[in-house]
Amino acid sequence: MAEDTYTIFTGNIIHCEKLFSIETLENGFIIVKGSKIVAIDQLERLEETKKNLEISKWQTVTLKDTQLLIPGLIDTHIHAPQYPNAGLGYDLPLLDWLQKYTYNLEAKYSDLDFSKKVYDAIVRKTLGYGTTTACYFGSLFRKSCMVLVDSVLQHGQRALVGKINMTRLAPENYLETPEESITETETFINDVLDKKSRLVKPIITPRFALSVELDLMKKLAVLASKYNCHIQTHISENCDEVCTVKKMFVCNEYADVYHEANLLTNQTILAHGIHLTDDELKLLSKKGSSIAHCPSSNSRLQSGLCDVRRLIEYDVSVGLGTDVSGGHSPSIIEAMRSAVDTSIHLSYGKPDYKHINCYDAFCLATLGGAKALSLDDQVGNFKVGKDFDALIIDMDVENGAVDLLQSCNASELLQKFVYLGDDRNVVSVYVAGNKVK
Numbered sequence: 156m157a158e159d160t161y162t163i164f165t166g167n168i169i170h171c172e173k174l175f176s177i178e179t180l181e182n183g184f185i186i187v188k189g190s191k192i193v194a195i196d197q198l199e200r201l202e203e204t205k206k207n208l209e210i211s212k213w214q215t216v217t218l219k220d221t222q223l224l225i226p227g228l229i230d231t232h233i234h235a236p237q238y239p240n241a242g243l244g245y246d247l248p249l250l251d252w253l254q255k256y257t258y259n260l261e262a263k264y265s266d267l268d269f270s271k272k273v274y275d276a277i278v279r280k281t282l283g284y285g286t287t288t289a290c291y292f293g294s295l296f297r298k299s300c301m302v303l304v305d306s307v308l309q310h311g312q313r314a315l316v317g318k319i320n321m322t323r324l325a326p327e328n329y330l331e332t333p334e335e336s337i338t339e340t341e342t343f344i345n346d347v348l349d350k351k352s353r354l355v356k357p358i359i360t361p362r363f364a365l366s367v368e369l370d371l372m373k374k375l376a377v378l379a380s381k382y383n384c385h386i387q388t389h390i391s392e393n394c395d396e397v398c399t400v401k402k403m404f405v406c407n408e409y410a411d412v413y414h415e416a417n418l419l420t421n422q423t424i425l426a427h428g429i430h431l432t433d434d435e436l437k438l439l440s441k442k443g444s445s446i447a448h449c450p451s452s453n454s455r456l457q458s459g460l461c462d463v464r465r466l467i468e469y470d471v472s473v474g475l476g477t478d479v480s481g482g483h484s485p486s487i488i489e490a491m492r493s494a495v496d497t498s499i500h501l502s503y504g505k506p507d508y509k510h511i512n513c514y515d516a517f518c519l520a521t522l523g524g525a526k527a528l529s530l531d532d533q534v535g536n537f538k539v540g541k542d543f544d545a546l547i548i549d550m551d552v553e554n555g556a557v558d559l560l561q562s563c564n565a566s567e568l569l570q571k572f573v574y575l576g577d578d579r580n581v582v583s584v585y586v587a588g589n590k591v592k
């Protein structure tokens with residue numbers, strides 16, 4: 156959208172106004188100027204608003220009764236190079252799964268043609284499912300990670316992209332030295348920043364504590380501070396992983412390792428966090444570090460049930476992640492369903508436990524994700540001044556999975572979308588005002 160062009164969307168609008176509260180406008184409008192939201196209100200106030208904003212020229216997008224305008228979905232944790240393995244190899248738990256399936260696939264990304272093929276596919280697929288922002292783990296290879304950056308830029312997604320750091324416990328052809336790790340990461344950061352994109356940023360990505368020695372983690376934290384970068388890694392996903400970390404680093408808690416390395420900042424996102432102790436949660440809360448909740452992956456790799464309620468009670472920000480290919484599906488719609496299921500499973504036998512519902516999951520997938528990635532000043536809901544990252548959902552599409560056999564109000568359309576929706580129901584996708592699907 157040109158910077159001076161106004162577009163007025165009218166119809167059913169739902170967004171998470173604040174956590175965990177939904178605002179529903181059955182007959183609403185949003186005015187977008189270029190990339191930004193300039194107004195949101197009930198339709199009866201449209202003429203008055205146009206006058207106040209002195210809008211003389213505009214285009215209109217009128218939603219059908221079966222359609223819904225919602226904020227773009229945010230995937231806070233996804234491994235782009237693992238996409239070819241989605242749906243494969245769930246016979247092993249984490250540490251064996253990494254050795255048998257994952258590192259061998261990721262080692263293939265020294266091939267830039269293969270990188271291009273996979274990265275174009277995953278970016279198109281996630282956009283198709285309505286992921287307007289993705290926080291990607293790349294591979295070990297800097298040049299291959301730049302291919303991912305180029306795919307993201309080409310398809311118009313918003314993203315954080317990380318080159319993995321990994322110096323041990325993987326096959327020889329898929330390791331780097333600590334020196335290479337630092338120089339390649341700094342070069343990667345500069346190469347991404349040179350793209351001068353408002354949408355795509357580098358993120359520091361030590362794979363997890365078992366892959367990287369403390370000294371290297373400390374140096375990565377210095378880089379994060381120098382370039383004001385986000386940081387991502389994994390934490391407390393699997394019980395064997397937790398035990399091994401405690402033995403290897405001779406520490407009381409897993410989170411102590413990242414704390415000692417200065418990797419826990421208010422721009423840090425940690426995947427999983429299933430088995431965190433109360434003290435670790437207090438530490439994350441104090442540091443402002445967030446959790447990417449990846450419920451499908453936690454089931455596929457038999458890692459455990461992550462208690463999102465508990466994380467929220469400790470005031471730790473939570474977003475949703477697909478964690479492809481630990482998770483089988485690149486769809487955050489599927490992650491919302493899985494998050495509700497996990498929470499219900501945790502509630503069995505606990506009468507006082509309030510499991511999350513589909514609206515809470517929708518909040519996690521939008522504003523929750525934005526907060527977890529510290530991008531909530533830009534995206535996550537339809538507040539005036541934020542970028543227009545949005546989806547038009549239609550629950551009555553030809554050849555969709557859903558037969559809409561009765562009329563539904565806006566909230567009911569959202570319920571149907573969370574429980575039954577897929578990419579066929581995502582009819583338009585906007586990132587910073589640009590229509591990308």
Ligand SMILES: O=c1[nH]c(=O)c2nc[nH]c2[nH]1
Pocket residue numbers: 234249253257362363389392452478481
């Ligand atoms: O789900 C996961 N996927 C990975 O690739 C990984 N690496 C370390 N820990 C991990 N967990």
Ligand SMILES: [Zn+2]
Pocket residue numbers: 232234389426478481
């Ligand atoms: Zn992961």
